[in-house]
Amino acid sequence: MGIEAAIPTDNFLTTQLRHVVNWGRRSSLWPMPFATACCGIELMATASSRYDIARFGMERMSFSPRQADLLIVAGRISVKMLPVLQRIYEQMTEPKWVISMGACASTGGVFDTYATVQGVDQFLPVDVYVPGCPPRPEMLLEGVMAIQRYIETEGMPPMNGGKRAPLGVVVEPTHAVNPQPVGLTQS
Numbered sequence: 418m419g420i421e422a423a424i425p426t427d428n429f430l431t432t433q434l435r436h437v438v439n440w441g442r443r444s445s446l447w448p449m450p451f452a453t454a455c456c457g458i459e460l461m462a463t464a465s466s467r468y469d470i471a472r473f474g475m476e477r478m479s480f481s482p483r484q485a486d487l488l489i490v491a492g493r494i495s496v497k498m499l500p501v502l503q504r505i506y507e508q509m510t511e512p513k514w515v516i517s518m519g520a521c522a523s524t525g526g527v528f529d530t531y532a533t534v535q536g537v538d539q540f541l542p543v544d545v546y547v548p549g550c551p552p553r554p555e556m557l558l559e560g561v562m563a564i565q566r567y568i569e570t571e572g573m574p575p576m577n578g579g580k581r582a583p584l585g586v587v588v589e590p591t592h593a594v595n596p597q598p599v600g601l602t603q604s
């Protein structure tokens with residue numbers, strides 16, 4: 418029997434190994450939550466039934482950096498805490514990704530003090546910035562999907578001269594801000 422005759426004529430498909438590997442990578446990001454403040458509550462809500470981060474293959478929040486590849490920094494980082502965050506990042510599995518969630522993680526937020534890190538991107542290669550105080554869960558999911566889209570096409574994180582280069586994607590806010598206070602009647 419020839420090889421052609423042995424190949425079934427239905428129930429199979431062909432693809433490239435690169436596509437399959439990237440599909441597996443983007444469908445199994447394992448987050449390492451580093452939640453220090455109120456943004457952490459929105460991060461928890463992202464795992465709840467309403468937002469259901471499990472739809473993206475990410476329900477397995479890891480509290481062991483060696484079994485995680487997506488660091489989500491949610492909340493303000495003090496200078497004293499920074500070495501711990503850096504060590505966790507270094508212990509994570511390659512290829513790894515970083516999301517900076519909320520104003521505090523990205524810029525220090527309202528905590529313009531010598532004791533608060535004024536943006537974790539000064540110390541870590543941040544791939545996605547999720548703006549807000551706090552950002553809504555939808556926005557965090559948008560940030561995750563930005564990384565997934567990148568993995569799908571490129572696979573591995575960008576490098577620059579042998580050093581990890583951050584993606585530097587900024588998620589657009591998904592809502593318009595209302596002037597405050599609202600619902601008060603003028604006398």
Ligand code: SF4
Binds near residue numbers: 493520
């Ligand atoms: S950005 Fe706002 S909600 Fe998030 S940790 Fe800072 S103060 Fe809290």
